[in-house]
Amino acid sequence: MSIDKDLLDRLMEGRSPGDLFCKTGILSELTKALAERALSTEIDVHLDEERGGEVPEGQTQPPNRRNGRSQKTVTTDSGKVVLDIPRDRNGTFGPLLIAKYQRRFPEFDRKIVSMYARGMTTRETQGHIEEIYGFEASPSLISAITDAVMDEVTAWQNRSLEPCYPVVFMDAIRVNIRSDGAVSNKAVFVALAILPDGTRDVLGLWFQANEGAKFWAKVLNDLRNRGVQDILIAVVDGRKGFPQAIEAAFPQTQVQTCIVHLLRHSMSFASYRDRKAVAAALKAVYTAVDAEAAEAALADFEDSDLARQYPAIAPSWRRAWNEVIPFLDYPPEVRRLIYTTNAIEALNSKIRRAVRTRGHFPSDDAAAKLIYLALNATSQEWKRSVREWHAVKSQFAIMFEDRFPMA
Numbered sequence: 001m002s003i004d005k006d007l008l009d010r011l012m013e014g015r016s017p018g019d020l021f022c023k024t025g026i027l028s029e030l031t032k033a034l035a036e037r038a039l040s041t042e043i044d045v046h047l048d049e050e051r052g053g054e055v056p057e058g059q060t061q062p063p064n065r066r067n068g069r070s071q072k073t074v075t076t077d078s079g080k081v082v083l084d085i086p087r088d089r090n091g092t093f094g095p096l097l098i099a100k101y102q103r104r105f106p107e108f109d110r111k112i113v114s115m116y117a118r119g120m121t122t123r124e125t126q127g128h129i130e131e132i133y134g135f136e137a138s139p140s141l142i143s144a145i146t147d148a149v150m151d152e153v154t155a156w157q158n159r160s161l162e163p164c165y166p167v168v169f170m171d172a173i174r175v176n177i178r179s180d181g182a183v184s185n186k187a188v189f190v191a192l193a194i195l196p197d198g199t200r201d202v203l204g205l206w207f208q209a210n211e212g213a214k215f216w217a218k219v220l221n222d223l224r225n226r227g228v229q230d231i232l233i234a235v236v237d238g239r240k241g242f243p244q245a246i247e248a249a250f251p252q253t254q255v256q257t258c259i260v261h262l263l264r265h266s267m268s269f270a271s272y273r274d275r276k277a278v279a280a281a282l283k284a285v286y287t288a289v290d291a292e293a294a295e296a297a298l299a300d301f302e303d304s305d306l307a308r309q310y311p312a313i314a315p316s317w318r319r320a321w322n323e324v325i326p327f328l329d330y331p332p333e334v335r336r337l338i339y340t341t342n343a344i345e346a347l348n349s350k351i352r353r354a355v356r357t358r359g360h361f362p363s364d365d366a367a368a369k370l371i372y373l374a375l376n377a378t379s380q381e382w383k384r385s386v387r388e389w390h391a392v393k394s395q396f397a398i399m400f401e402d403r404f405p406m407a
Contacts, residue, residue, distance in 0.1 A: 043086040164230040165193040169344040176360035192344040198389030213241030220249035237261040257323035
């Protein structure tokens with residue numbers, strides 16, 4: 001719906017362009033006028049509904065009616081506005097536009113949360129609000145607004161999950177968190193799952209100072225308690241204790257190490273001039289047609305001058321061999337999907353961007369709050385469907401038969 005130009009001209013009459021968005025400008029006046037008009041309509045509807053209700057037999061009750069106004073200062077996108085809130089005689093009117101005891105329009109809170117989610121600190125958010133909207137929002141107000149998100153975080157972290165996930169990628173980022181008066185570097189584990197319809201979803205966040213089978217058992221049992229009954233393929237970056245833990249929680253799950261991470265680890269041992277040669281030799285291993293051919297390619301590498309020059313590379317592949325060879329049983333479409341944990345690394349890069357401005361967090365909850373908001377802020381990017389999912393889905397239906405849930 002377009003606004004009549006003549007009306008705009010009348011509103012602008014006698015005003016300079018600078019009067020539009022200042023504290024006492026036309027935008028503030030319009031916000032006040034429109035809000036009070038909406039509140040007046042709300043109380044009219046409320047009184048009409050009460051008058052239409054039936055009065056209990058034997059009870060006489062005078063009809064409810066307006067009873068003046070009370071002023072309330074509320075925070076809006078254009079600054080602070082003093083509203084005249086209508087009242088009714090019986091005190092039964094509860095405005096929907098700006099509820100009792102509410103001092104901020106919901107859209108203002110959403111803007112605060114959006115700034116926080118994009119990595120702005122409380123002080124930076126305070127300065128931005130003052131610069132753009134011309135009033136001071138105290139740090140305690142900003143903290144109160146963002147702390148209200150914790151209920152959402154708790155509900156999200158405990159929500160029910162799907163019975164089966166075709167692929168789950170697991171990776172971690174490191175954040176500094178204060179605990180017992182000291183700052184420690186904790187791992188925040190993120191589980192990114194691919195659903196049967198090809199879309200992606202983050203299953204949860206888990207905090208831990210040290211990894212191990214006990215920690216992974218806790219993570220996987222949490223997934224089970226929230227309804228997960230099966231995971232077809234779990235892709236991890238060589239996490240200590242993970243294979244044993246997932247075998248206990250989901251015995252049928254195939255654990256796949258991230259090939260790219262294994263390659264990067266191998267490249268770290270080689271000099272710059274030899275990296276291309278090392279990469280070419282190892283490519284013959286992970287592109288082999290099957291496990292037998294891969295075994296032969298790795299044996300050839302072990303007998304090469306490169307392996308003798310860099311003796312740590314081949315043993316690193318041997319140690320991870322049980323988590324490498326499942327990859328070789330998959331067709332090309334599936335190999336391209338699970339070749340790397342880049343999908344979750346891209347997600348982690350967005351989280352790191354948000355947490356980079358913090359020296360440390362006062363608690364796990366504070367870190368979880370920001371990470372959750374950062375995930376929400378970029379959800380449209382990482383929730384997109386996996387490329388070539390139709391071909392991958394067809395392969396999964398063949399490979400895993402009745403275990404793969406057709407979406």
